[in-house]
Amino acid sequence: MRLTRYATWIMAAAVVIAPAACGDDTSDNPSSSSTGAGAGSGTSGSGTGSGTGGSGTGAGDSTGGGGNGTGAGDSTGGGGSGAGDSANLLPCDGGWPEVESAIAKDPAIEAAVAELVGKLSVEQKVGQMVQAEIGSITPDEVKQYNIGSVLNGGGSWPGRNKGATAADWVELADAFYKASVDTSGGHAGIPIIWGIDAVHGNNNVRGATLFPHNIGLGAANEPGLLERIGAATAKEVVATGLDWTFAPTLATVRDDRWGRTYEGYSEDPEIVNAYAGRVVQGIQGAANSADLFGAARVIATAKHFLGDGGTDKGDDQGNNLSSDTELCEIHAQGYLSAIPAGAQTVMASYNRVRGEKMHGKGDLLTGVLKDKFHFDGFVVGDWNGHGQVEGCSNSSCAAAINAGVDMIMVPTDWKAFYMNTVSQVNSGTIKMDRVNDAVTRILRVKMRAGLLGPKKTKGAPSQRMFAGEQSVLGAREHRDLAREAVRKSLVLLKNAGSVLPLAPSSNVLVAGKSADSISNQAGGWSRTWQGTENTNADFPGATSIYKGIQDLVSAGGGQATLSADGAAASGNFDAAIVVIGETPYAEMKGDIQPGKDADDNIDHAKTLEHALFHPEDLRVLKAIRQAAPALPIVTVFLSGRPLYVNKELNASDAFVAAWLPGSEGGGVADVLFGVQEFQGKLSFSWPGSECQRVNRNDGQTALFPYGFGLKTTDQDTLGTLEEKSTGTACN
Template sequence: MRTEIREDLQIERKVEALLAKMTLKEKIGQMTQVRHFDDIDDEDVARKHIGSIIHTQGPTPGHNAAEWQARFRELQEIALSTRMGIPLLFGVDAIHGQNTYEGATIFPHNIGLGATGNARLVEKAAAITAKEAQATGFNWVFSPCVAIPYNEKWGRVYEAFSESTALTTKLTRASVTGHQGILSDKGTVMATVKHFIGDGSTEYGVEGGETSLTPKHVEERLLPPYEEAVKSGVGSVMTSFNTLDGIPMHANKAMITDLLKQTLKFDGIVVSDWKGYSKYGQNDIINAGVDMVMAVDGDLQEFHQVLNQGISSGEVPMERIDDAVRRILRQKFRLGLFENPFPDSDLIASIGCDSHREVARQAVRESLVLLKNKANLLPLDKKIKRIVVVGEHADNSGLQSGGWTINWQGSTENYQGASTIIDGIREAAYGEVVYDVAGVDKHPDADVAIICVGEKPYAEFFGDVGHEESDCQLTLTREHKNYISHYVAQGIPTVVVLMSGRPLVVTEELEMADAFIAAWLPGSEGRGVADVLFGDYNFTGKLPHSWPESEVDYENKYGPNFWQKKPEPLFPIGFGLEYQKS
């Protein structure tokens, strides 16, 4: 008998033995995920038999990684003190590195990793994320996002790898493998593929909107990354805010139970998204197949009370409760939490270490896509006498990293441990580097202007173009357009570096600039941009999305390159120039 089969059988026996001893209160507790602040007092972990703790925007567990670990150790000890002694899962939105911890290695967002097309690199990035997540006390991450974005108006485009199903599927496998490794090892975590299913393909790119696709289209275009994730042994799947055929995905039994669990044979945890219980029909989501509920922002009491009532009335079968708890226990055994429930303090030294940052810097280099290079202006000669660097994005690691960086909505300030684009330029260039942050100076003697423009950070619906709480747009701001035109008007050779979480309509700016680079959201290693600007490395990145020519391209439900009224993109998916080899 193979070792894997024998271990699986041993785990199943342990799960069944434990499940048989549990009370209903203990079972419902295991199905509960809460924050370590606001939702509970510490003793509620034992009183309510809580199964999982999530860390999100709000008070941090401490001032440094040792304090984070100590805080989670305290909570774990409370869980272990209960009659059943079942350890906690600690979850975190580690979207592009352990991005909730200042000083961690922050990778380019998935859209940039999609531009690399490098599965081995994605696997390395995921493994580093797992190690730094464990170093701060977590054993579960809510990544990767495996959506297939259909409209750049969606505020989460940057969380997904590509509009290509094939590329997304390849990188999903790499990400799951990198995060989970040998799942019981101290430096790995349980991964989560999300959001099941159709989150990136809602009409007009609305977060939580309607996905009006045929079952055939869902199966062919959206399902393959999930199929690959299940084959790769992913431990968790998160349900989506969108509706499919008018049915909220959280309550879609045909998709969660019939398709995901039965047809695809997924045996891990289906977890709700934020406040999914109160938003989408309470016990409807349990009967649909959701196993663990984010009982946050006031949902805890409602969840426990209404689920108990549903079980008493027969609305929710005990078989469904046992299935949910069985899946949760199974993953806790697979993670080795019953034997090793506490984080390893030896991992703390790995957070933001040089070797991790070098992998992130490589990811930056390989993510850059060269869209234009008139008269071979690039690569720049390091001996250029005078370089003007323009714009606030040039010297701001918060702006260059996007949402889900230190804070949920990102930051507009520099954060610990990061390097900026101008840091890299200053290190690479032998001549004078002048910084014009406001883009208004006159530099008639400048040899080249490197103009850094882009979006401000955003996350989730705050990034939806057209949402009432969003100021996002599909074009550059007037101020950033002026940065470019101001230097073009001076006759200075101009390189534009665009930092954005999605392709923007920059047709006019592309015409004006001598060279134009899509840099996506590079993360903490801004020096990687200069590595390629000055020719130490060639451009290898290719567009993971087709690039729009006009805002008119988005007047229909979906953007360029899809089956409805297909507008021709300015650049097709897969486009990307390289330096000419002499």
Template sequence: MTTENTESIIEEKIDSLLGMMTLDEKIGQMTQVRHFDDISEEDIAGKFIGSVIHTQGPLPGNNAQEWQAKFKHLQELALSTRLGIPLVFGVDAVHGQNTYEGATIFPHNIGMGAAGNAELVEKAARITAIETQATGFNWVFSPCIAIPYNEKWGRVYEAFSESTELTEELTKASIMGHQGNDLKSKRSVMATAKHYVGDGATDFGVEGGETTLDAEEVEKRLLPPYRVAVENGVGSVMASFNSLKGIPMHAHKTLITHILKGTMQFDGIVVSDWKGYSRFGENDVINAGVDMIMAVEGDFDMYQEGLKGGVESGEVSMERIDDAVRRILRQKFRLNVFENPFPNSSLIPEIGIKAHRDVARQAVRESLVLLKNEGNMLPLDKNLSRIVVVGEHANSSGLQSGGWTINWQGTKENYKGATTILEGIQQMAKGEVIYDSDANGNHYDADVAIIVVGETPYAESFGDIGGEMDLYQITLTEAHQKYIEAYASKGIKTVIVLVSGRPLVVTKQIEQSDAFVAAWLLGSEGHGVGEVLFGDYNFKGKLPHSWPKSEEDYNGKYGPNFWDDSITPLFPIGFGLNY
């Protein structure tokens, strides 16, 4: 049967279902809830829920079998309804199935952008799809295809690069990896291009802030990755928290309905972000073209009642409701959940397997960017008699992985299945390796000090610099600067490894070092760092962002980006040394 025939049959099935559905059933399909707190289990059938999301909060169970069992039970409730329309299950699997401890965790997108290897991005997404399906999900809220303009934004690491062209290339690879050639496969998941549009280009890098770019710049710089996503069949697009010229993106009918659904001919689901209905204008959001609402944290009843009232009053047309439900049903048919609604338990043994971790370790190796290598300090000799490894980031898989790892805001602790940077160095070195967590060990007889410093995990607005939370800075902390000073001032050969979700102002620390490596947020396979430091592999990574030289680079709305000729960066985008 041809694709055209298949799609024609799907549309006929949708027409039949729509003709039988009540308004309540349609609004139910347009509703996404958590499997905890927002609803009672009876609401799944009683309110005709269309989708369930798992996020920060109670886990579905203690292991993948229990996760699958929980979602199977919820699916059975949905199938018990008059029309038996199945649920789809969504999760923020943004660098592996990062909500499940024991899964393979890849470098965040900024690291994948540094690697610049589309084939590798596709492999990582394919593995993420398998491990996500193994834990009971068929929809991921990934990839983030923002174009970050200011490193003070707390989500820089979720995006591939400030380069629109590189982002286009890796967007295609990510979608192909997640969705495969056939969404019906139980080894594929529906991908989500996010956040539409302008999330990374807000003034001063404020999460959910105002994007003041004109229409021409939006068209040239921000929309191209979405065109690529649509052309490659992305199943869903998530609306953004930001406003564009004063209009919240969730309520931006021109960009959602006219451009995305009209000009680009996107036929999938436009899903809101967190509490999108209550935050951005209620029924204005539906009228703008958002099809499914995350009705979470108290929004559930007010959303369903508000939308029903809007239809009954004529504020929202039935045509708009039917368009939304048609799109949701279309993707459910494409995912084959009507025929095959339950998770595949045969995939569970593939979670975190060596073959998957090998790909993640390759991604770590290829993402590392060498910024300095004075006197060919690197690669290190494996036979050095004494190596001191400094800094808590060296000995914590949580710290090396960043936000969206096990927890929404990440973790500072080690997590199951991961290898730390320190463990990787210990495996590579034949001499003595000493660990000095806070640089107070005075190991000045070492042949070399490998000092691992960086940011602590954060996600979303919590990571904004100078924003509402203002918990972070564009420089290293005073404590981490002292780690470097402690050894560099004694004349010890010093290799600095920076673990961060963005370029930081580290000009002085680069000067103090003999070698300096940008390692980004590398995920579960810390061993990859040692493999490159000791020369088993060469450096391949290139900067996906231009690198700032001073804090003054951020005096304007934007950082030292490639398109702003008024600022000369310390290193240009694309810079990266090798052996």
């Protein structure tokens, strides 16, 4: 969704990643290393492979989730992990598969929902279908219009106070809640739910733990880790008095020009499928367990349905041209895991599918999601996404409701939308059966979450467990978990001369614009919508990569010297660690496309070549090399996607893809200095040219294929790479 400005806007190599099935945590990382070769076999496939320059790794057994996912890997010039196709992927050659939620319908809840729906007026029903932004609505208006939900956009805080504490958030949540349950004057008295984009931790809130963005978690290849992160995030959301997070994102990203690539776990559906259900389970609790929607759990959202990661040329909100079979096999597999796990809400996507906006595409929202996937929660729109449907505006869109959107995210035009929708229901443009279905779904979710009805367990936000407890935000156990996730997400792409690991007693130069920038390492959706306009002071309790290095080497008897531009390189150092890469973006700003977006005054990169858009990074690398030719250079590359970095690779002795690690920079230091070995494997193919669009099994040769990742004990045979650059915009 778009926020802040009120608009949310390999060669078929046998080197693959084998995600564990959604079972026991012991199977979460099914790969094991063997020098030079890897092989494996199992119920879903078998094979053998050889590694010519490093380790090919065979996959292990995945328990508890539908069988064994096993196979073999071939690694050319580096490390790899190998596996056959995940046993959890549902076949689509016979049409859309059917799945069922593990959360069974409760007769008591169903009866209570039906009774309440029967008592509500048209106006009260429509109010439940409206979601407004906290900056555009008051508690009194929530009561007056029987509003069903509010949200806060990225960069929107209680009282417009960026430093708002957990208690401040709870105070506002209480005000909205108390207004919503006030039945005086004949109002419905239905508790409101507040949604937030807690997409890598409760990232909008000061002091919260920021976990690595999804692209890094995909490289970690550990579903159980995702479940633990979901649980920690939910607890930090609960501490602020909120009920609902707009996560997880289940995009299968097919073109890295898309500026939201970092929000996807992988280019391949098997990791997305393996992760989706586990994240939902972490956020909501296990389906039908005593902890489902327990005191430390919130409502999850599977998003964005459907095809957001597969638009033509990676155009954000663009057109996905896939057939239904391709949509099912590639883009729907995350939902085929999240819905059986009990995801209670699904967010509609901005993109088109074969020319038709998803917010108005009833054959998918209703015909597939609700009828085939048997989804019985509710569909929420994205930020004014309904306004993009043909014939609609932000203040009026019967078509979106008729297509199957149950709750409309209409941040600022909510009052006009409410009035128009009431009129459309009264005129028959929107049928009462459709309204009743939408409200039934919304109330079902609220009752399942314990907010009202026969199974009510939660009262006012201030009366709930952990409410307003600042110590829950950035709690030590959550930061330790985030640091673990960072360590497991790093992918070693180059290690010439076995430069890594460095000794903790080393005297190191730490350079690059991102070395001491928590903002750059956190990326988009961090305190603000785009993740910009932040300083380190906006992330209390967080650790920059430089600080993490400094702490580690100081304890080991070494020294770390910060020199962002590398000017101090001629000193007496054992190595230079240079932290470079992309700068923060959330949506739109990160798109790679020709020219300039006049509407938003954004200069876009035109190709995947990093040096064209951020030439300052290569300048620092070259300056250090010139000042100290014999000094080993270790490059830590922060990015929301794989990019063409041949020049930067050639200028480095070691090169680490660190993605967007979040608040715990110490995790990067842990791996650079050998506290933990590298274990990340690419969940995205890495391009070998400035415009290469490459995905697993598409017949192309990637520079580093899907599943690649060295260990420091592997022999690196990368050599010098071609540095071809035309600067011509990609087609």
